[in-house]
Amino acid sequence: MTTILPDAALDALLAQDVPYGDLTTDALGIAAHPARMSFTARGAMVLAGTEEAARLVEKAGGRVLRFEPSGTEVGAGTVFLEADGPAGALHRAWKVAQTLVEYASGIATRARRIVDAAPGVTVACTRKNFPGAKDLSVKAVRAGGAVMHRLGLSETLLVFSEHRAFLTESPDVWIAELRRKAPEKKIVVEVGSVEEAVAFARAGTDVIQLEKLPPDAARAVIEATRRLTPPPVVAPAGGVTEANAAAYAAAGCRLLITSAPFFGQPADVQVVLGPA
Template sequence: MNPYTLPDTELERLLHEDTPQGDATTFALGIGARPARMVFRARDPMTVCGSEEAAAMGRLRGLRVDLHAPSGTRAAPREPLVSFTGPAAGIHAVWKSAQTLMEYLSGIATGAAELVAAARAGHPDCAVVCTRKSFPGTKAASVKAVLAGGAGAHRLSLSETLLVFEEHRRLVDAAPADCVARLRRRWPERPVVVEVADHAEALRWIAAGADVIQLEKWSVAAVAGLRAALREHPHPPRLAAAGGIHAGNAADYARAGADLLVTSAPYFAPPRDVAVSITRDSGADP
């Protein structure tokens, strides 16, 4: 279920950000060495993400950790996610950084899972892929959350895919077929994706041999019309609906004939609440 775990160097940075000169309160109270127990639980239903990072943070501060819900798990309210035992100094040093990271990533993962479920209700083979429009500096964590929610990555960077926008075409003095041929000569193993604004433009690039036609801000009816026009096509391209795609309309676009739903919506999903309890360590189960 877990796509990958963020490196310790990144987790150390997050921990240090919250305790640059230590934990003043725990130090002043003189409780840093006391044995403590901390349990993270789901407050509401969620698709979990970031539990491996929370666990790793605990280990970096010398805590014993039990990971109950790996990323990608669908957790019910009150279900334990991660538990930590060890000195109170380590517990308090890890608490907010680990909790907050899990809340944000679980929000993205839950939003992605809801969108995937909606798309598959419209058509079981429709895929959901997320753009690279995550908050700058959070790409690795955000992509992990998207994958944990069952979606895929549309493009991780400009280096990864061939996606021709209108903004490219304004600077190219070549016919569509020549553009596609040039792209294939330079990057023969990569599909050619072209974003189009209307039906006529889509047909021009389909005739030119594009592998994927991205339909930017098309209505459901317009997507259905293009799919109908391709019914007799011997090698139809894949159709990717993009722009304004969310859980409320995903099923409609999937039913209309979109093979892919391209979206940024999960990145803006609200965080999922992770409840935290900290007690003296009694050795009890969560």
């Protein structure tokens, strides 16, 4: 991954953790001692946020010797970041950098598992990331080989039942109006049944988003709409995980929408910090 969080964001992370200096390190009188630090994967994982971790080390006053980029798949025991410098600098960066990599790599690893479970299918993650952590979450999703379903309300047309509750015209009328107002956008409609899916597809929807419908329902929608010109994209959403991704792919789905990578354990990273 070539993108990296801006320095202002990383400065804020350091300021939250070390607002007025490192009391313990300073009081012990060891801040100037030469030190070395390494980050090691305790288990298999897909790395994410390593560029930010390296930059945090640099901003704290350390020197990065090497690191593996985001998106790299590593096994247990792999050392993926090494740095040296004054002990005070490495102690300032240590926990912030470790935690950032652990959370981001957890997301990337879960995303990669879904991608691997459904070869040839696009896995798109929703915007249900932890509030305030979108930049890092997006980077982690991409590191795992997935893409973003939508980054926010400003960029895509996605009509939920909560929108349709306010509409009085037939679907073909308001779908045509959406196409007139935003002709460069795909029109996505979320549905809760096979019957709804077929009806909205016939009204001209580009993408049918299936809310928590099982693979057999997805197959039924694909079969019922495949002769439309053009046929809609049928995309399961809600409840898509690595456990059922292959079943949706086998049903004919080529786009899976999921929030699963955002929820779960962080990756486990061991940090060793000691005298150089």
